[in-house]
Amino acid sequence: MSSFLEVVDVHKYFPGVKANDGVNLDVRAGEVHAVLGENGAGKSTLMKLISGLYQPDAGEIRLEGRPVRFGSPRNAIRAGIGMVHQHFMLIPALTVADNIVLGDEPGGIRYKRRTAAAQVRALSQKYRLEVDPLARVEQLSVGLQQRVEILKVLYRRARLLILDEPTAVLTPQEAEELFQVLRHLKAQGTPVLFISHKLDEVRAVADRITVMRAGRTVATVPAADASPQELANLMVGREVVLRVNKPPRTPGDVVLSVRNLSVTDAERRLRVRDVSFEVRAGEILGIAGVDGNGQTELADAIAGLLPASGGQVAFLSQDITRLPPGERTRRGIAYVPQDRQRDGLVLDFTLVENAMLRDVSHPPFSRRGILQHRPARAYTERLLEAFDVRPRDPDRHAGDLSGGNQQKMILAREVSRDPSLLIAVQPTRGLDVGAIEGIHRQLLRLREAGKAILLVSLELDEILSLSDRIAVMHHGQVVDIVPAETATREQIGLLMTGTRVGESEVAQPSNR
Template structure:
């Protein structure tokens, strides 16, 4: 008799006001397989997985776990049934320790806690799967990458049979990614079913036993391993071929737009965040910063943008010293920042598109008439940018928090690019975006490069770094461990530098 699926979703339909997020979707997971789920933003991937893990209840359809029909009223019931999900936006309590977060809500834990024993068990479990964590550390002290590892360990600790991972490699080096893939294969070989949500084609090719593609809330195809190829996947996801490499027609200029000299600063914990950082970014150049999250990327962007003070060193824009200047002074000198946190730092969630687009320019130019704003001019400008940057909006006066990730990023880039910058700092510009939105953002960055703009690209995705960058600098522990031309290095060398094995060459190129 054929073994039943670990999980089977039959004709799942989930509606929200005015939207059918999932339309009669069928999806299943076999024992011992890695099943990859692909689709654009808004295609229904997150909704489908939220139905499976108990966050949403389907309007129609069935959830079958190991041959038994189930109805989950909460994520706890799903976890008890063996289904656990590591979300892209973590579900951790910052003021609790790692161990406390892992055992929170676990009914198996006795009333009298032996935290030392629990921490020892967690350390052994995390070491077994190559997900090193400190069980006694407070969550607020952890980097983004460490928080993701805690989420994975939490699901493993609770004995999940079906583990859903949303973009699990976003914060890992190539070596760590390879180790994770080996561990995921071990989990699958031990009888678990693994669901991986990713936008990276090389990861699909490396780990998928099957791939299901969603488009506009419907399942368009499920492919077996032998049927998987990049071209077909891209076509099924977006309906047209995707350019994987874009040739750069012009070489970088000779003018140094950004210069950092021996920069030091502290992080939020009062410890060294950056130590002796020196490099330059030229006009018409994309300078990529590679590194695992939490190694000084945020501090670097904030130091240049005037959001974090230096303790030593100097920062220059076009030979003008902006060391420890205010954010307004940095903006006036031509520094534009596309931060990691789109809705927390980059945009104001409850304001509409018009107000967000004029945030940097309302003090001057055509938008101002004495102490008053020219609302008609502001609206005309917003309409022009929405059309030019192909931003999908329900209405100009709707809060931007209602937009998808891709449209939020294009809105943010539209404002920053049209503010006549000398330097554009793009921090994780395509994190969480689907392949179509990623392609649009990459084309925008390359277009600005061709116009002579200096771009500092901070990313954890080495495919993105190699695709866009002219030169690559690697951050590890707040230090630059190497700087080299993108066409004179490879993924393995960059990965070693990300682990702290320094390049012997000149880092101050």
């Protein structure tokens, strides 16, 4: 099978960084080719080179055997390369057809809306991407919006499709529908570059897999011959433990009780609606759901960062609904926020300064209003060692650390305070399999120590493997709470759409 796209010894440099350091890749006509790699391995830079956002500093990109150099994404799409980004670029108020033809409208300034709708309908039928051309984008599910993004590049006659983390916001059912679309595109001879960090997904949909590490391509293997363990080891460069060993445990007393909680955001939109649940000592309660269904607002309200507009939050049998965040922290609630760089760390501060942020005015870090640097430094050194934060230099700035080490630093600070409750929101988001392994180990250690953990994650595999019970949210409500030991991906996926197993209508929220 001939190569449609070839990347030959490509280099891309930024100040102080070799983002791509001699990358080689070939994508054949009619194949789904996956690219795997740790966070910072150079995958995104490579895709931006192929799609015209960047130009290589050295090396060559060939399209159907001919060298090409794209000065812009517009030049790349004209050559037949279309990229669907992880974050959709759609205008919600416009129709599907309007979004797809935007910038290349039939009739030009005399826009022929009916012609556009007919063209989009024919295109969607050809590629089995069924969607109503006249529907407004704001009315569509996330899965259908992704179809619109794919149709946008196909409308512009893309002959190579690049998908960047395409399943990040999809339910398992929507992900399987996407895979069917990719198989149909492959059958029609359209090559697909599939960027993902989910090992099982790439093995299910790809023909070949290229693994990147530290800006280089380290291997290209047939998907049918590659095990998840082998791929993980190639990504990290060492043996990685993929299976979560979660020993059985009987939960203790109720640590957190949430009753009929409702929360509005800064724009006064109701984001959490009448939610009730409990978390016990020695238990991990996972919160699952498609992104944007109120999970983050729920966690923020329990941590005290958002006020409750109704209902009650009780911690260790005490009502804390109106307590400020600092008081909740002092009582034993730790919080790992979703955005580690914006909310978790002060990037311009050293690791010592970040380690004592929560208790800077208390002994041993402060005495009579004077900072005590020696005990603060010794404390930070112990944290870096215990949680394997690298580099183990207390004087390094937090902004110098990789994403995985930043996350471990936040977890180290929060866990070191010996909390009764840990709220962890997206604790492994954007991390490589090696860093994920370490975070999971720490969460299970806390569970074994009898701590209560509220885990909010968009990674369904993470929720299923770590949780004791799973609460599924849809449109701000808890649709159901199910035992993790009997839950399946299909069951949780249906609940994420608001539908209970065996029901055709939207389920009512459960107040268990």
